[in-house]
Amino acid sequence: MVNIKIAYIGGGSMAWARTFMTDLAREPLLGGEICLYDIDCEAAKRNEIIGNRITADARAVGKWRYTTVSAIGEALTGADIVVISILPGDFEHMRSDVHLPERLSVYQSVGDTTGPGGIIRALRTIPLFVGFAKQIKKYSPGAWVINYTNPMAVCVRALYEAFPEIKSFGCCHEVFGTQALLAAMLKRDRGETADRSDIHVNVLGLNHFTWFDRATWGEHDLVSLFARYSDEFYESGLSAGYDPGLDPVFHCSNRVKFDLFRKYGYIAAAGDRHLAEFMPGEIYLKNRETAENWGFTLTSVDWRISDREKKVKHTARLVSGEEEIVLKPSGEEGILLIKALVGLGEVVSNVNLPNTAGQIKNLPKDTVVETNAHFSKDNVRPVMAGSLPDAIYDLFTPHIENQKEVMRAALDCDFNAVLRAFERDPLLRGKCSDGELYLLAEDMIRNTQDILPNTWREVV
Numbered sequence: 305m306v307n308i309k310i311a312y313i314g315g316g317s318m319a320w321a322r323t324f325m326t327d328l329a330r331e332p333l334l335g336g337e338i339c340l341y342d343i344d345c346e347a348a349k350r351n352e353i354i355g356n357r358i359t360a361d362a363r364a365v366g367k368w369r370y371t372t373v374s375a376i377g378e379a380l381t382g383a384d385i386v387v388i389s390i391l392p393g394d395f396e397h398m399r400s401d402v403h404l405p406e407r408l409s410v411y412q413s414v415g416d417t418t419g420p421g422g423i424i425r426a427l428r429t430i431p432l433f434v435g436f437a438k439q440i441k442k443y444s445p446g447a448w449v450i451n452y453t454n455p456m457a458v459c460v461r462a463l464y465e466a467f468p469e470i471k472s473f474g475c476c477h478e479v480f481g482t483q484a485l486l487a488a489m490l491k492r493d494r495g496e497t498a499d500r501s502d503i504h505v506n507v508l509g510l511n512h513f514t515w516f517d518r519a520t521w522g523e524h525d526l527v528s529l530f531a532r533y534s535d536e537f538y539e540s541g542l543s544a545g546y547d548p549g550l551d552p553v554f555h556c557s558n559r560v561k562f563d564l565f566r567k568y569g570y571i572a573a574a575g576d577r578h579l580a581e582f583m584p585g586e587i588y589l590k591n592r593e594t595a596e597n598w599g600f601t602l603t604s605v606d607w608r609i610s611d612r613e614k615k616v617k618h619t620a621r622l623v624s625g626e627e628e629i630v631l632k633p634s635g636e637e638g639i640l641l642i643k644a645l646v647g648l649g650e651v652v653s654n655v656n657l658p659n660t661a662g663q664i665k666n667l668p669k670d671t672v673v674e675t676n677a678h679f680s681k682d683n684v685r686p687v688m689a690g691s692l693p694d695a696i697y698d699l700f701t702p703h704i705e706n707q708k709e710v711m712r713a714a715l716d717c718d719f720n721a722v723l724r725a726f727e728r729d730p731l732l733r734g735k736c737s738d739g740e741l742y743l744l745a746e747d748m749i750r751n752t753q754d755i756l757p758n759t760w761r762e763v764v
Contacts, residue, residue, distance in 0.1 A: 305367075306646050307336040311383035311444065313376065313436060314390035316347025318615040321389065321451050321632035325355050329364035330631060331639050339379035340372045348372040354622045354629075363631050376436075376498045380443035386644055388436060388459075389452040389608055390427040393755055397611070400751035401425050401603040408736050408744060411589045413577040413602045414452040417512045418703060422495050422581075423710055424748045426455050428755050430462045448645050448684075450475055450638060451656075456511040457672040457707055458714075460656050464672075465711065469600035473677070473684055474656030475638055476511055478574035480560065485558060486526050488544035489533050492731035496521070505573070506748040507654040508664050508689040510703055511674050512578035514654070516571040517693060530571050534562040541599040553607055557599025560588055568695045576600040582703060585731040644679035657686055666691040673702050681746025702728045717759040722749065 315321060321340075328334065338355065342348040355370030373379045380386065401421035402412050415421030433453075439462075440449060449472035453459050460474040483500035490496050490503075498521050506518040519526040533542065541557025560576035572579050577600050580588035588598050594601055621627035634655045644651045655677045659667050663675045663686035676687040692700060706725045713721035726732050726741050734746070749756070749764045 305333055305335045306648060308334065308384040308646060309382050310338045310385045310387060310640075311338055311379040311447070312338055312340050313379070313388045314384065314453070314714050315351055315372065315379075316340055316344045317351070317389050317391075318347075318619055319389075319613070321351055322354070323636060324387065324638060325351075325358050325368075325370075326629075326631050327634050327636060327639045328366045328368055329358045329361070330366065331643070332365035333643060335367045337371065338733065339383070340370060341374075341376050341379035342372075345372060345374055350619055350623050354619070355627070358629050358631070359624070361600055361631065375536060376439050380439055380447070383444040383447045384646070386440060386444060386447045386449040387414055387452070387638075388433075388449065390432070392425060392432060392453065392509070393752060395409070395605055395609050397428070397752045397755070398425075398608065400748055402603075402605050404748055404751065405732075405744060408740055409591065410585060410731055410735060411591060411599060411602060412731065413580050413595060415581075415603075416455065417578065417581065418706070419581050419729060420726060420744065420748060421669065421726050422455050423706070423713075423729065424752055426458045426710045427714045427722070427749065427760075429453065429455065430458055430711060430754050431635070431757055433459050433462035434466040434715070437463045437470055440470060441467045445469070447471070448642075448682075449473075450641070452476075452638075452643070454511075456656050457674075458710055461658065461670075461707065461711055462714075464658055465715070471684070474672070474674075475636070475641070476654070476656065476674070477514060477636055478578060479505070479507055479514055479654045479674075480635060480637075481575055482516070482571065482573040485542075485544060485561075486521075486530065489529055489542075490521055490524070490526070492544060493529060493533075505676075506687075506689055507573065507674060507676050508572075508692060510700065510707075511656050511672075512574045513582040513703065514573045514674050515693075515696060516573050517690070519571060526658045527571065529590035530565060536569060538562045543599075546684065551611070553601050553603055557603075558709050559599045563598075568693075568699075570693055570696055577603065581731060582699065583721040583730055584733070585735060589731065595651070645682060645684075647681035652676050652687065653679065654757050655684070657684070661686045661688075663687065663689050664692055666697070667700070667704060668708075671707060702730055702733075717763055719745070719749070719763045 340348040352370045352372045451474040456474045483503040505516045527649035541559045556576035564572040675689040678685045709725045
């Protein structure tokens with residue numbers, strides 16, 4: 305067994321932290337210490353109790369000692385791995401992000417990555433990640449840093465902006481769902497059973513706007529299979545491949561994927577809720593009914609609040625021992641990546657990294673992109689994905705430019721940069737007058753101003 309120290313920033317999480325704990329408990333080759341740090345110290349202490357209950361379970365083969373710390377430096381000191389999964393702000397900030405643009409008939413299905421919601425969320429997230437990077441540089445400069453927080457690309461970019469030598473990458477499971485869809489198509493079409501990890505894909509794009517230009521199972525080309533299914537199920541949709549345990553709000557019929565394939569000839573490889581937000585608003589997000597017709601749901605903040613209330617009650621039952629610990633695999637690959645980094649094998653997985661190596665040849669090198677990468681002992685090497693196909697290149701242009709624009713807006717407290725990002729974003733472009741965009745940006749920033757740098761109070 306390899307013993308390591310993991311610092312968990314956002315250690316009070318009731319979602320990512322719990323899946324991380326159970327996955328670690330199922331891994332016999334890793335063990336050690338996990339320091340939980342959170343601005344909500346009581347939430348971290350509850351996870352400490354749950355984590356230590358998990359490791360005490362006779363079924364847990366990975367043994368860990370969970371401790372809560374009140375200072376980030378204490379968590380980071382001596383850390384081999386740093387995990388970041390935080391909620392930047394609270395649900396009232398998110399309510400403004402997601403729902404305030406609806407006054408201009410601008411709808412968002414998630415609102416945490418792109419669109420007006422993603423842009424404003426980035427303003428409050430980027431300064432936090434700059435702070436994390438500085439603390440990591442001070443206390444654990446050699447640690448590997450795994451980010452799970454959205455907006456993923458700008459979070460990773462902020463880490464590298466503040467600490468260029470940082471060893472960091474961002475993990476997202478959206479690609480896994482499209483691999484699972486391909487495996488389900490294979491089963492339905494040929495009766496062949498394949499695990500989604502057996503589906504080999506070339507990943508290229510931006511987080512939540514990833515695409516496959518190649519997909520195979522053994523010698524079988526799955527792009528041609530996807531093409532046939534896109535035609536067959538374009539009208540009715542096909543929900544195969546989804547985890548039945550997921551709340552229906554996360555399910556989709558894959559009609560957006562099928563439509564994008566029929567238009568462009570490549571497999572869009574994120575969930576439909578995310579893909580829709582990267583496209584012009586009148587296509588998939590004209591209104592709620594349009595989204596429903598395309599077979600996906602707008603995730604409201606009221607639903608998120610209700611879901612949190614359920615998680616709070618679930619947490620209380622786990623802490624008290626009233627509810628049994630369930631050690632089921634999450635399907636995430638974070639533990640596999642950690643194993644590879646500490647020398648326990650090698651693995652290839654999709655991650656978010658700066659395009660420094662030119663893994664996507666025709667995108668700027670400072671853009672944080674999502675491709676496959678090869679993981680081995682103390683090394684992450686991006687897989688060269690080739691060029692973004694001409695057919696879809698123009699879809700990426702506003703989002704590549706906005707990644708840079710939003711970074712500058714957040715670091716310089718530049719309202720005009722926010723306006724330029726709003727004007728460029730496909731959900732907003734052409735739907736609102738200049739005056740309406742100005743007022744929307746102003747109101748959305750004011751609604752999140754309490755947790756923005758003080759300079760914003762002089763700007764807005």
